[in-house]
Amino acid sequence: MKDLESALTSTADYDAQGVMTPKPYDALLLASFGGPEGQEDVIPFLRNVTRGRGIPDERLEEVATHYRANGGVSPINEQNRALKAALEAELAAQGIDLPVYWGNRNWDPFIQPTLEQMYESGHRRVLMLSTSAYSGYSSCRQYREDAGVALKASGLEGKLEVDKVRQYFNTPGFIQPSVEGLKEGLASVREQLAQSGNPDGQIKIVFATHSIPNSDADAAGPRDKSYLEGTFPVEEWPAADLYSAQHLAVAQEMLAQVPEAAGLEHSLVFQSRSGAPHIPWLEPDINDAFEEYKEQGVAGVVVMPIGFISDHMEVLWDLDTEAEQTAADLGLAFHRAPTAGTHPAFVQGLVGLVKERLGLSTGRAAATTCGAWFDVCRPECCVKVMRDGTTKPTIAAVDAEVKAPAL
Numbered sequence: 001m002k003d004l005e006s007a008l009t010s011t012a013d014y015d016a017q018g019v020m021t022p023k024p025y026d027a028l029l030l031a032s033f034g035g036p037e038g039q040e041d042v043i044p045f046l047r048n049v050t051r052g053r054g055i056p057d058e059r060l061e062e063v064a065t066h067y068r069a070n071g072g073v074s075p076i077n078e079q080n081r082a083l084k085a086a087l088e089a090e091l092a093a094q095g096i097d098l099p100v101y102w103g104n105r106n107w108d109p110f111i112q113p114t115l116e117q118m119y120e121s122g123h124r125r126v127l128m129l130s131t132s133a134y135s136g137y138s139s140c141r142q143y144r145e146d147a148g149v150a151l152k153a154s155g156l157e158g159k160l161e162v163d164k165v166r167q168y169f170n171t172p173g174f175i176q177p178s179v180e181g182l183k184e185g186l187a188s189v190r191e192q193l194a195q196s197g198n199p200d201g202q203i204k205i206v207f208a209t210h211s212i213p214n215s216d217a218d219a220a221g222p223r224d225k226s227y228l229e230g231t232f233p234v235e236e237w238p239a240a241d242l243y244s245a246q247h248l249a250v251a252q253e254m255l256a257q258v259p260e261a262a263g264l265e266h267s268l269v270f271q272s273r274s275g276a277p278h279i280p281w282l283e284p285d286i287n288d289a290f291e292e293y294k295e296q297g298v299a300g301v302v303v304m305p306i307g308f309i310s311d312h313m314e315v316l317w318d319l320d321t322e323a324e325q326t327a328a329d330l331g332l333a334f335h336r337a338p339t340a341g342t343h344p345a346f347v348q349g350l351v352g353l354v355k356e357r358l359g360l361s362t363g364r365a366a367a368t369t370c371g372a373w374f375d376v377c378r379p380e381c382c383v384k385v386m387r388d389g390t391t392k393p394t395i396a397a398v399d400a401e402v403k404a405p406a407l
């Protein structure tokens with residue numbers, strides 16, 4: 001076990017701010033969540049997702065119906081195939097020779113066999129890009145663990161180097177598609193209100209993201225928040241956990257770029273809660289929030305799905321099916337903005353992040369009041385202590401081999 005101080009200072013390939021020295025990576029791994037591709041995959045997929053996580057059976061049955069209604073197919077795999085193709089095209093257009101592979105946490109193609117295949121094909125230095133933009137256990141650390149565990153289990157540790165692209169919530173390429181979406185959404189809701197004879201009706205801009213357990217939210221980012229100095233202005237978000245604070249910073253940046261939003265109220269709400277009912281998760285739920293807005297005199301909502309990079313099941317079901325129905329029941333005008341998907345600005349932004357790591361660009365792209373996030377996560381970043389008291393091996397972390405004390 002490495003001592004934390006020496007882990008922070010003795011490794012040559014990143015600096016004290018967690019910025020990694022550029023390297024000649026020879027392949028890119030697009031790492032994602034995975035999803036079922038047919039009715040027979042649905043339950044095995046859900047078991048993979050929730051293994052050891054105490055999600056009640058009733059919740060699994062309920063989530064299964066969302067997939068069943070869509071032929072047992074999650075839209076996420078098609079979206080990742082499209083993103084992979086778009087990344088390949090953009091890399092080729094920029095003359096960068098970097099093959100792209102795809103591996104998932106919960107469904108075929110899985111991360112471990114993909115890494116094995118990459119090694120067998122002669123790759124030795126892999127850069128991983130995950131389909132999650134924010135900090136948090138599910139969105140950052142768990143991807144680092146997926147790679148860390150896969151390297152151990154495959155015996156590739158020390159033979160295959162795997163680093164990770166930093167979290168990109170506050171990059172211009174992630175923000176720009178939503179800026180356009182917000183403008184279109186405001187126009188759409190204004191039009192709906194005018195059509196219904198209420199042209200001056202109050203509009204609320206509702207930023208939506210995945211709820212997570214409060215304990216995960218509190219553990220998001222480095223445990224010692226002084227590591228955030230110069231990267232994330234913690235003092236601006238005194239009441240919020242870091243996961244919420246990152247979303248609020250993104251929301252603020254989008255609003256600042258949309259003059260049509262001036263004077264309108266906005267909020268951050270949560271969706272897709274699971275887990276046992278007695279365990280607190282981030283609130284308010286989007287549907288509860290709509291009821292409150294109705295009572296406050298709001299006439300229409302523009303929903304901004306900023307927690308997700310593509311229109312997967314959580315977006316199609318929890319927003320476009322449930323939340324839209326709640327809005328209809330309440331008589332609220334409703335518009336859901338697109339996710340980043342394969343928007344050219346997003347794809348170019350991701351390729352820009354890869355170029356940073358290859359040493360092909362100068363500067364580290366960042367929007368919002370936060371600076372660029374760390375390439376190498378700070379001590380106990382988004383830490384999750386397993387039931388047996390250990391943490392899992394991870395990549396791209398100063399504490400890869402440091403055993404975390406219980407929280």
Ligand SMILES: CC1=C(CCC(=O)O)c2cc3nc(cc4[nH]c(cc5[nH]c(cc1n2)c(C)c5CCC(=O)O)c(CCC(=O)O)c4C)C(CCC(=O)O)=C3C
Pocket residue numbers: 033034035036046049050053055059060063074075076131132133136138139210211212213272273274275307308309311312313314
């Ligand atoms: C923060 C976050 C993101 C956003 C970042 C990111 O994009 O990665 C995300 C994405 C996704 N979550 C997804 C699906 C599921 N998440 C679940 C369960 C959970 N998610 C959690 C958090 C997140 N999840 C948590 C704390 C749990 C409970 C504990 C656990 O198990 O870790 C469950 C179990 C059943 C249930 O919903 O209870 C399912 C089926 C899909 C695929 C959708 C598709 O198929 O199109 C995607 C992209």
Ligand SMILES: [Fe+2]
Pocket residue numbers: 210
């Ligand atoms: Fe999830």
